Amino acid sequence: MLLLGSHISTQGGPSNAIERAVHIGCTAMQIFVKNNMQWHATPFTEAEATAFTQHPLHNKLGAIVAHAGYLINLGVEKTINHEKSLLSLAQELIRCEQLHIPFLVLHPGSHLGAGAAHGIRCVVESLNQIHADHPNLQVRIALETTAGQGSCLGSSFKELASILEQVSSPDRLRICLDTAHVFAAGYDLSSPQGAEKVFHEFDRIVGLHQLCVLHINESKASLGSRVDRHDNLGQGKIGLEAFRWIMQAEELAPIPKILETPKGKDLVEDVVAMKLLRSFIPNFL
Numbered sequence: 001m002l003l004l005g006s007h008i009s010t011q012g013g014p015s016n017a018i019e020r021a022v023h024i025g026c027t028a029m030q031i032f033v034k035n036n037m038q039w040h041a042t043p044f045t046e047a048e049a050t051a052f053t054q055h056p057l058h059n060k061l062g063a064i065v066a067h068a069g070y071l072i073n074l075g076v077e078k079t080i081n082h083e084k085s086l087l088s089l090a091q092e093l094i095r096c097e098q099l100h101i102p103f104l105v106l107h108p109g110s111h112l113g114a115g116a117a118h119g120i121r122c123v124v125e126s127l128n129q130i131h132a133d134h135p136n137l138q139v140r141i142a143l144e145t146t147a148g149q150g151s152c153l154g155s156s157f158k159e160l161a162s163i164l165e166q167v168s169s170p171d172r173l174r175i176c177l178d179t180a181h182v183f184a185a186g187y188d189l190s191s192p193q194g195a196e197k198v199f200h201e202f203d204r205i206v207g208l209h210q211l212c213v214l215h216i217n218e219s220k221a222s223l224g225s226r227v228d229r230h231d232n233l234g235q236g237k238i239g240l241e242a243f244r245w246i247m248q249a250e251e252l253a254p255i256p257k258i259l260e261t262p263k264g265k266d267l268v269e270d271v272v273a274m275k276l277l278r279s280f281i282p283n284f285l
């Protein structure tokens with residue numbers, strides 16, 4: 001089963017996202033498990049969780065992942081925002097667990113001027129603390145590749161690998177690769193040869209077995225610009241050949257592919273993009 005979909009709004013409750021996703025033909029989806037610009041949320045009610053996990057269309061989605069809120073920053077230490085980040089992340093993990101969502105995609109964090117090495121150490125210690133405080137969670141954090149804007153960590157495969165190497169429970173982590181972010185970070189995916197080389201490098205440094213989600217985004221920003229601006233497929237700087245290669249790559253076939261590209265309320269852009277991506281797979285029914 002091709003696992004292809006997009007980031008879907010949970011407006012009106014998380015179970016509504018399932019309907020929206022299936023309605024536009026998604027076989028995978030990503031959601032926020034709480035308001036992505038707020039710090040805190042109490043657990044879902046039993047009714048909200050059951051409406052999601054027992055939804056009659058739930059089995060139409062072969063993969064469901066969540067994306068963590070944008071305020072969370074694990075790349076610092078001993079600040080009020082860091083305390084809030086740990087609490088917020090724990091609340092999101094618990095909400096994922098309630099919805100039986102296996103992966104929570106998280107941007108590793110920003111060092112805010114203290115340097116990448118220090119930032120990475122803070123991320124590692126934060127993840128260790130979260131893991132120690134919540135030993136029984138099934139949901140895994142999937143660290144996302146970033147564009148490297150400002151002091152954002154995770155724009156090189158080496159940085160992600162070093163987090164995986166240093167944490168106490170690496171098996172509780174996975175990786176999400178965002179095509180727009182890696183391109184803006186300087187990995188040239190724009191030709192089939194380039195895409196193959198980038199994924200080969202990812203495999204060598206991080207390991208393809210760590211990859212649990214692909215974010216399929218075009219980039220408004222140029223190669224190596226370190227600017228994070230998503231664009232619709234066919235309109236950005238990466239070009240369609242990269243996406244054709246990704247859709248055809250056998251080693252990426254089992255990985256859920258999620259669009260996070262601009263769209264209006266009727267989600268027609270997602271429908272068009274999914275149709276285009278499917279057309280890249282020879283003999284796809």
Ligand SMILES: [Zn+2]
Binds near residue numbers: 105107
């Ligand atoms: Zn993200």
Ligand SMILES: [Zn+2]
Binds near residue numbers: 144178260
């Ligand atoms: Zn992304």
